[in-house]
Amino acid sequence: MAYPESRFSDFAETLHGRTIADPYRWLEDPDSDETRDWVRRQNLYTEEAFAGITERAWFTELMNKIVRRPRAGVPSKRGGKYFVNRNDGTRNQDQWFVADTLEELRAGGRLVLDPNTLSDxxxxSIRGFTVSKDGHYLNYTVSEGGSDWVDFKLIELGTGEHVSDAAIQTKFSGATWLPDNSSFLYSSVPHEGRADGSQAGQVKTGVLKLHRVGEPEESDEVVVDVRAEYNQGFVGAEVSSxxxxxxxxxxxxxxxVNRLWVYRITEADGRNTLSEPIKIIDKAYAEFDFVRSDGDTIILYTDFEADRGRIVELDLAAYEKTGELELTELIAETEDSAVGTAAAGDELLVLRLVDVQPVITRYGLDGTELGAVDVTGGSVVGWWADPDSDEWFVGLSTVTSPTRAYRVQTGSGAVEVLDDLVPSGAGFIPPEVRVERRRATSKDGTEVPYFLITPQSPEPVEGPRPTLLYGYGGFxxxxxxxxxPVWPGWLTAGGVIAIANLRGGTEYGRSWYEGGRLANxxxxxxxxxxxxxHLIETGVTSHDQLAIHGRSNGGLLVGATMTQRPDLAAVALPGVGVMDILRFHKFTAGAAWTSDYGNPDDPEDFEIGLAYSPLHNIKPANYPATLIMTGDHDDRVVPAHSLKFAATLQQAQQGDAPVLARIETQTGHGMGKPIAMVAAELADMLAFAAHYTGLVLPDQE
Structure with a gap:
């Protein structure tokens, strides 16, 4: 195919004794005229190619119906108020509503945050918000063009009026309010210039600071500075209930794995100050998460000596006296992976995955089991709980239906469905589906489970069908x-979905994660x-009908799979993928990912990464039809990964299947993307997959 020209340079460098060619290194500069012109020509070429994909119009109409379904999130209580996000289907971004009571919230509440007014x-988008303990202030974070960089904005909750305060800009942080209600902690991340999502430079370790409302950022107090200890460290803070x-x-x-420090909060002249840190865990060797405190009793979740997690407690005063860490087990590890814990009133909640299907169990503060919570509807997609509340909220979803919220009463465990939180309006009706659990045997003999989801039809469908296989496997x-939204779209069209539970996740505990990172x-x-x-051998699909898909680390998964096995699938759909494993650590927050990919500056890690790096394992071959998707403002996985991969793959393609690059402008890694863009991207992705797997759409049968 006559692809748009990509200038091939003779650039190469020697790394650990190996000569590594990087002919498209120039695409790493997102702001150069040459890169912008390349992006323009690639998008034009892709648009011309889609003129021959007749399925596009059908999926565009369908995906707009799906993403515009009226929806609501999971309620939370902050500063004595109730909050929930909603979308009636007509807005690009969800709106946030507040109320004094749950009943008022269910009746509508009042609008408090509307990101739709922030850009034409x-x-x-609004990335998140926190509320002072007395409910006076609300601090929210604003992201432009999908960037991970955010600006702090402050309003008085009662009036909705903005408050003049320091123009703080940071990344991966929000405001953690102290009990004095006039100061908060945040992570200050150094950078130069306007951080709008187009910056590709490496992000450095942040400094935890204390800000007083109304005072300039320059006077903020440094609480913790670990820049001398961490290459790319993160310091997170929370205040006990x-x-x-x-x-x-x-x-x-x-x-x-993490260190865990505790500061006692004191007050002087109406302002909070912090004690010297009590370094409960000062060497990171396991995961330790704070759950709640009662006086000097601290309750923690940990995977220390518990592959699938347990709950323990310690006496903080005793630890201060002796320096000896004595953990008393409250809730023992079970055979199921604990992936979430919370404190609700006088109860402890543990969310476990039972063969990757969620079960929430209630416990007393002494560890006595009180029973499972009777909520149904698939996977837990969010919850809110607090030791000071006699109620808590949880949201569940299925492969075809978004969040359904529940209220649970502490003490009794009584469950109430909150369907009235969802705005009224006509919505998409999803197809009936069948969900099965199946298992394949990996190369080393490990049994790897996956979900198989098939649309139910009046007449049984004989023979293999076009199938979309999705995976992630990391972090x-x-x-x-x-x-x-992609699942009901593909299922409505008559396709099959397979969702893989690969190693690298925690579906089956810490060991499952360890089995899929670094040298593994x-x-x-x-x-x-x-x-x-396995899908092919069992007759679910065939090589010519299989499409593989993943985003971010899952984009790496697709890139590595298609370069190792070009014959496996007919279609490859990598989104915002990490394609250059030799240079990922040199951009934005990439150095943080050495936990899974190793450090390319280390000779041993370099060799491991080189063996699977998608960019460096492209060779002339018959590759599947490939749609590479990224955003020009992605400052998490910079677009250079996808751009260099696309340029290289186009030159190496020996078959007739197209290699297309779909590069969105003014969008980032995915968070905060307006629903109009979501619908367009997913419609193109599914139309491309349908076209090249031979999926016959319902009205074309």
Whole structure:
């Protein structure tokens, strides 16, 4: 095919004794005229190619119906008020509503935050918000063009009026309010110039600071500075419900081990100050998460000596006296992976995955089991609980239906469905589906489970069908059969979905994660390939009808799979993927990912990464039809990964299947993307997959 020209340079460098060619290094500069022209020509070429994909119009209409379904999130209580996000289907971004009571919220509440007023094209979003303990102030964070960089904005909750305060801009942080209601903690991340999403430079370790409302940012007090200890460290903070402690998490990148410090909160002249840190865990060797405190009793979740997690408590006063860490077990590890914990009133909640299907169990503060919570509807997609509340909220979704919220009464465990939170209006009716659990055998003999979702039809469908296989496999993220708009779109069209539970997640505990990272990363790709082969061997699909898809780390998964096994699938759909494993650590927050990919500056890690790096394993071959998707403002996985991969793959393609690059402008890694853009991207992705897997749409049969 006559692809748009990509200037091939002779640039190469020697790394650990190996000569590594990088002919498209120039595409790493997102702001150069040459890169912008290349992006323009690629998008034009892709648009011309889609003129021959007749399925596009059908999926565009369908996906607009799906993403515009009226919806609501999970309620929360902050500063004595109730909050929930809603969308009636007509707005690019969800609106946030507040009320004094749950009944008032269910009746509508009052609008408090509307990101749709922040930009004409809907690309400016609200990434999150926090509320002072007395409910006076609300601090929200604004992202432009999908950037991870955010600006702090402050309003008086009672009036909705903005308050003049320091123009703080940061990344991966929000405001953690102290009990004095006039100061908060945040992570100050150094950068130069306007951080709008187009910056590709490496992000450095942040400094935890204390800000007083109304004072300039320059006077903010440094609480913790670990820049000398961490290459790319993160310091997270939370305040205990009893307002006695600030709890700090100190972690290197995305490591699943952390240090845990506790500060006692004191008050002088109406302002909070913090004690010297009590360093409960000062060497990161396991995960320790704060759950709640009662006086000097601190309750924690940990995977220390518990592969699938347990709940423990310690006496803080005793620890201060002796320096000896004595953990008393409250809730023992079970055979199921604990992936979430919370404190609700006088109860402890543990969310476990039972063969990757959620079960929430209630416990007393002494560890006595009180029973499972009677909520149904698939996967847990959010929850809110607090020791000072006699109620808590949880949301669940299925592969075809978004969040359904529940209220649960502490003490009794009584459950109430909150369907009236969802705005009224005509909505998309999803198809009936069948969800099965199946298992494939990976290269090393490990059984790898997956969900198989098929549309139910009046007449049984004989023979293999076009199938979309999805995976992620990394960073301790469990992949459940939860809602994504792409699933009902493909199922409505008559396709089959397979959702893989690859190693690298925590579906089955810490050991499952360890089996898919660093020197074991190849296991993830072997697992994915094994499931693809199993789908073909069992007659679900065929090589010519299989499409593989993943985003971010899942984009790496697709890139590695298609370069190792070009014959496996007919279609490859990598989104915002990490394609250059030799240089990922040099951009934005990439250095944080060494937990899973290793450090390319280390000779041993370099060799491991080189063996699977998608960009460096492209060779002339018959590759599947490939649609590479990214955003020009992605400052998490910079677009250079996808651009260089596209340029290289286009030159190496020996078959007739197209290699297309779809590069959105004014969008980032995915968060905060307006629903109009979501619908357009997913419609193109599914139309491309349908066209090249031979999926016959319902009205074309």
């Amino acid at each position: 094209d809907g690309t400016t 009893d307002k006695k402690y600030v709890v700090l998490y100190l972690v290197e990148g995305t490591e699943r 301790t993220i469990p992949v459940e059969a939860d809602y994504r 990363k190849q296991n993830v790709f072997d697992d994915f390939i094994a499931i693809g082969e």
